[in-house]
Amino acid sequence: MATTNTASIKLREFLNGVKGELPILLGVAPFGMIYGVLATDAGLSALDAQAMSAVVFAGSAQFMLVQLISLGTPALVLILSGFIINLRHALYSASVAPYMKPLSPLWKVILSYMLTDEAYAVVIMHYQKDDQSEYKHWYFLGAGLTLWTCWQICTAAGIFLGAQIPPNWGLDFTLALTFIALVFPAIDDRPSLLAALSAGAVALLARGLPYKLGMIAAALVGIAVGLWSEKR
Amino acid sequence: MSSIWTVMIVVGLLTFLTRLSFVLLLERWKPPQVVRSALRYVPVAALSAIIVPELLLVNNTLDFSPGNARLIAGVIAALVAWRTKNALWTIAAGMTAFLILENFVL
Numbered sequence: 001m002a003t004t005n006t007a008s009i010k011l012r013e014f015l016n017g018v019k020g021e022l023p024i025l026l027g028v029a030p031f032g033m034i035y036g037v038l039a040t041d042a043g044l045s046a047l048d049a050q051a052m053s054a055v056v057f058a059g060s061a062q063f064m065l066v067q068l069i070s071l072g073t074p075a076l077v078l079i080l081s082g083f084i085i086n087l088r089h090a091l092y093s094a095s096v097a098p099y100m101k102p103l104s105p106l107w108k109v110i111l112s113y114m115l116t117d118e119a120y121a122v123v124i125m126h127y128q129k130d131d132q133s134e135y136k137h138w139y140f141l142g143a144g145l146t147l148w149t150c151w152q153i154c155t156a157a158g159i160f161l162g163a164q165i166p167p168n169w170g171l172d173f174t175l176a177l178t179f180i181a182l183v184f185p186a187i188d189d190r191p192s193l194l195a196a197l198s199a200g201a202v203a204l205l206a207r208g209l210p211y212k213l214g215m216i217a218a219a220l221v222g223i224a225v226g227l228w229s230e231k232r
Numbered sequence: 233m234s235s236i237w238t239v240m241i242v243v244g245l246l247t248f249l250t251r252l253s254f255v256l257l258l259e260r261w262k263p264p265q266v267v268r269s270a271l272r273y274v275p276v277a278a279l280s281a282i283i284v285p286e287l288l289l290v291n292n293t294l295d296f297s298p299g300n301a302r303l304i305a306g307v308i309a310a311l312v313a314w315r316t317k318n319a320l321w322t323i324a325a326g327m328t329a330f331l332i333l334e335n336f337v338l
Contacts, residue, residue: 023319048236055244065243075235082243086250088278094254095274101258112252117282124275173302173330174323176286177309181322183279184313192276199277200284204294207285215281222277223270230269 010138017142020122025150027175028059028118032151035062036158042070046159053155057148058116060212061085084211091219092120096140099127103137111137114144118175125182195226301337305330 032053039049044066052062061082068078092115100108123140187193199222206214287306288294298304309326316322 020319023323026323044236048240051237052240055240056247057244058247061243061247065239069236075239078239079242079246082239083246083250086243086247089247089251090253091274091278093251094258095271095278097254097258098268098271100255108252108255112255113248115251121275121279128275170327170330170334173286173305174327176283176302176306177323177326178319179279179283179286180306180309180326181313181319183276183283184310185317186276187314192273195273195277196280199280203281203285204288207289207292215278218281219274219278222280223273226273226277227266227270 006135009133010135013133013135013138014142017123017126017139017144018146019142020126020139021119021143021146023181024118024122024147024175024178026171027173027178028147028150029154030171031059031175032154033158033161035059035066036155036160037162038063038158039066039155040159040162042066044069049159050152050155053151056082057113057151058086058089059151081211084213088117088212088216088219089115089120091216092117092124095124096120096127099136107137111140111144114140114148116144116147119144119147121179121182125186128186191226191229194229195222198222198225301330301333304333 035053036049039052039062040046044052049066052065056062056065064085065078065082068081073081093112096111096115100111103111119140122143126139126143127136183196187196199218201218202221203214203218206217208214209217283306287303288296288300290300290302295303305326308329309322312318312325313322
């Protein structure tokens with residue numbers, strides 16, 4: 001009986017993860033398709049374009065890489081640029097690490113591979129909830145797999161439909177809206193409010209920095225301000 | 233074309249290792265209390281750093297004016313998010329506001 005019970009809790013976490021990730025797909029889908037179109041325009045074969053979505057699996061890095069490839073950028077520069085633009089994921093890694101500590105190496109590998117902006121945003125809010133579920137990694141897996149599948153399918157759609165993809169009707173804006181839906185309920189005291197405001201302000205001031213380094217700077221300042229305001 | 237594969241595999245590997253970095257590090261290393269407290273602010277700070285420019289930058293210039301549909305729709309969405317804590321309502325309210333402002337008002 002106990003095993004059946006555990007299995008059903010895992011399944012419920014997994015399905016809740018799928019459900020939690022669904023709204024974000026509205027915003028991700030147009031980006032996936034546009035990536036597929038851009039990659040083909042940059043001269044990548046269908047196989048190369050699709051493989052990049054599976055191997056790199058990071059939207060903004062993929063956009064940047066195909067643009068740089070079409071400009072004939074040397075491989076070493078491509079590698080460095082791709083690495084730096086994804087450095088912000090180290091923040092996410094630190095953020096989920098305490099929750100992932102009890103997991104097996106295989107789980108750590110699979111979930112880390114899935115640690116994109118869009119999966120992190122949904123998953124961390126679930127981890128931070130007060131309930132004591134031991135199976136939140138199944139939620140992570142459900143959310144991560146949902147996003148991954150959507151990204152692969154939308155890439156393929158972009159590659160094969162090419163210029164015929166419909167206009168996105170401002171659907172890309174739903175990505176910002178989903179992040180708003182996730183963040184605002186999490187701002188529940190003064191330190192987190194100040195962290196959010198200062199991070200937002202620095203993100204604007206540092207918008208000129210390349211490779212999303214402004215976003216890292218903004219997050220670090222926000223974290224520091226949050227900590228500082230706890231103490232007064 | 234083989235150099236594209238080299239780039240993909242190396243960038244993919246570096247990205248994966250970045251995402252895995254602290255997950256592995258925290259297996260062995262117990263961070264000081266200040267770091268553990270700091271982690272609480274990562275999601276709010278990181279996601280705000282993504283949201284705010286999305287609402288306020290139009291063609292890479294700041295637009296605080298009421299003519300900025302994303303800003304107004306974002307503020308409405310934020311109010312709905314705060315009251316309902318529901319992603320679908322937030323998106324529906326924000327998108328409705330955005331589409332009305334874009335197409336009929338501004």
